[in-house]
Amino acid sequence: MKKMNNRIKTLKSKKFRELRSKLQREYFKKNPEKKKEISKKLKKTMRTPEMRKKKAEDLKAFRKKNSLKWKEIEEKRIEVIKSKEYRKKRSDLMKKYHKENPKARKNQGGKLSQWIKNNPEKWKKAVKKSADTRCSLEFRKQTSLKVKSFIKNNPQFRKILKERAKNMWKNEESVKKMIKTLKIKPNKSELKLMQMLKENKFPYKFVGDFKVMLNGRNPDFIHTDGKKKLIELFGDYWHTGERISAKNEKEHVKDRKKHFRKLGYDTLTIWESELKGFNNVVEKIEIFENRLP
Numbered sequence: 252m253k254k255m256n257n258r259i260k261t262l263k264s265k266k267f268r269e270l271r272s273k274l275q276r277e278y279f280k281k282n283p284e285k286k287k288e289i290s291k292k293l294k295k296t297m298r299t300p301e302m303r304k305k306k307a308e309d310l311k312a313f314r315k316k317n318s319l320k321w322k323e324i325e326e327k328r329i330e331v332i333k334s335k336e337y338r339k340k341r342s343d344l345m346k347k348y349h350k351e352n353p354k355a356r357k358n359q360g361g362k363l364s365q366w367i368k369n370n371p372e373k374w375k376k377a378v379k380k381s382a383d384t385r386c387s388l389e390f391r392k393q394t395s396l397k398v399k400s401f402i403k404n405n406p407q408f409r410k411i412l413k414e415r416a417k418n419m420w421k422n423e424e425s426v427k428k429m430i431k432t433l434k435i436k437p438n439k440s441e442l443k444l445m446q447m448l449k450e451n452k453f454p455y456k457f458v459g460d461f462k463v464m465l466n467g468r469n470p471d472f473i474h475t476d477g478k479k480k481l482i483e484l485f486g487d488y489w490h491t492g493e494r495i496s497a498k499n500e501k502e503h504v505k506d507r508k509k510h511f512r513k514l515g516y517d518t519l520t521i522w523e524s525e526l527k528g529f530n531n532v533v534e535k536i537e538i539f540e541n542r543l544p
Contacts (some may be wrong), residue, residue, distance in 0.1 A: 451533055
């Protein structure tokens with residue numbers, strides 16, 4: 252038993268693994284044909300559905316038994332992937348591969364298209380299956396929970412996303428493309444305010460469908476009689492809590508007003524809950540209309 256335990260320890264040790272890998276490299280350098288034979292055999296065995304299923308089951312069992320160890324492995328793996336050295340090395344390898352094999356990308360696409368032509372029924376079934384799983388409530392809930400947990404654990408990634416979103420909103424071409432795909436229409440509260448404005452003959456036009464972009468931000472209503480005035484209608488759900496970038500609602504309102512003030516616009520903020528009191532909202536708009544910028 253002692254001999255067996257010692258043997259296992261030596262096999263698991265870093266020194267032994269490094270030595271073995273070194274010897275393997277030297278052997279394969281001298282015998283490249285042998286390397287090709289072994290790789291072909293491995294590919295055949297690994298591609299079988301039984302082998303893949305077995306590997307997945309083993310991995311699941313290992314995760315359950317060694318949850319803490321698995322966490323450590325994942326953390327180390329993420330650190331390596333995020334490192335500049337790894338990313339550079341990977342990009343260099345990919346560039347080298349595509350230089351040596353210029354037809355590689357075309358061949359991959361060609362193989363897939365040929366398989367689809369030969370197996371149209373199988374392809375239809377596969378597409379339908381993937382669509383059903385992606386559209387299911389369970390799948391969508393799981394993905395949303397995963398995304399939320401990942402963003403919470405990685406605040407740096409959240410900052411990157413915010414910066415990307417800001418830059419995207421500033422780009423007119425990307426905004427135009429998004430408008431075409433989304434086909435945004437005014438919601439119930441926006442329709443209610445539109446009716447109020449129309450009945451009281453306030454000169455405001457709905458532009459909350461991204462018709463007007465002011466330095467990457469979209470107001471809800473804009474003055475049509477020459478005055479540089481805007482009305483922002485804030486939903487009680489979408490403009491509170493974790494859904495806003497500011498610390499609280501007051502700061503969120505200030506930030507929006509400050510942004511439009513830089514461009515010379517005076518902004519009035521109306522909350523969704525305020526629409527219940529018709530006369531109060533009308534009075535608020537009248538005061539805003541008569542107010543000097």
